Amino acid sequence: MALVSAKEMLEKARDGKYAVGQFNINNLEWTKSILQTAEELRSPVILGVSEGAGKYMTGFKTVAAMVKAMIECLNITVPVALHLDHGTYDGCYKCIDAGFSSIMFDGSHFPIDENVAKTKELVSVCNHLGLSLEAEVGAIGGEEDGVIGKGECADPEECKKIADLGVTMLAAGIGNIHGKYPADWPGLSFETLAAVKEKVGNMPLVLHGGTGIPTDMIKKAISLGVAKINVNTECQLAFQAATRKYVEEGKDLVGKGFDPRKLLAPGAQAIKDCVKEKMEIFGSIGKA
């Protein structure tokens, strides 16, 4: 199956009261583990690529070529969107050119009028090409690949301005943070989420910072209109722990345990387990 825009899968998720996971990819192992898990569980999936990860993988063209070829070679039949995560204005055009099926323009650090103007331009480009577009208002706290946010909650009026432009999905800051949550984190602001939902109506909402959010908060967020949840750090931590265990147990020293296909196998399995657990919580299993 060819890459698809995220529009249809997110509208179905919104109507069906579940969320589609966006799992960020870093390399071949990540991509393979996520695609295989989605196929096995019959779940739609969004592969997220930050600009830093795109650069690490030598460029967005490499990423798009790898993902498209892997979908074909692995016989993936569930809907897969390849999505730029927290894109800059230039990054959006690079990904459009490279063949991504979904784009996020993160203009949240601009004054609202500039965010509106740039998002509006990208809405028309993406609509023309049949790509989905995510926009952001407010800021996701913490740091992801050099994108630093203070974590301020979105202004519902500003959310309406951006939603009215016709974006496919909207990320609104509701106290969510990239990376691990601090012990004194007050939790998601459901007050903000409800106020945003009231202003933007049926627009599928996106929850960034999916790592470490308690299940009850995830479920409540879904009930209030969240249809896409982004997870990155949790897969990285799972991969790290499994790889550390393999090495600490000295398995890389036995026989051909140094073979990268063996060395990276426990980490790849850990990513699969992490994606499965998230898909169960998000309710996307069997929805492909």
Ligand code: 13P
């Ligand atoms: P986490 O790294 O906290 O899971 O956040 C991922 C994310 O929001 C990607 O945009």
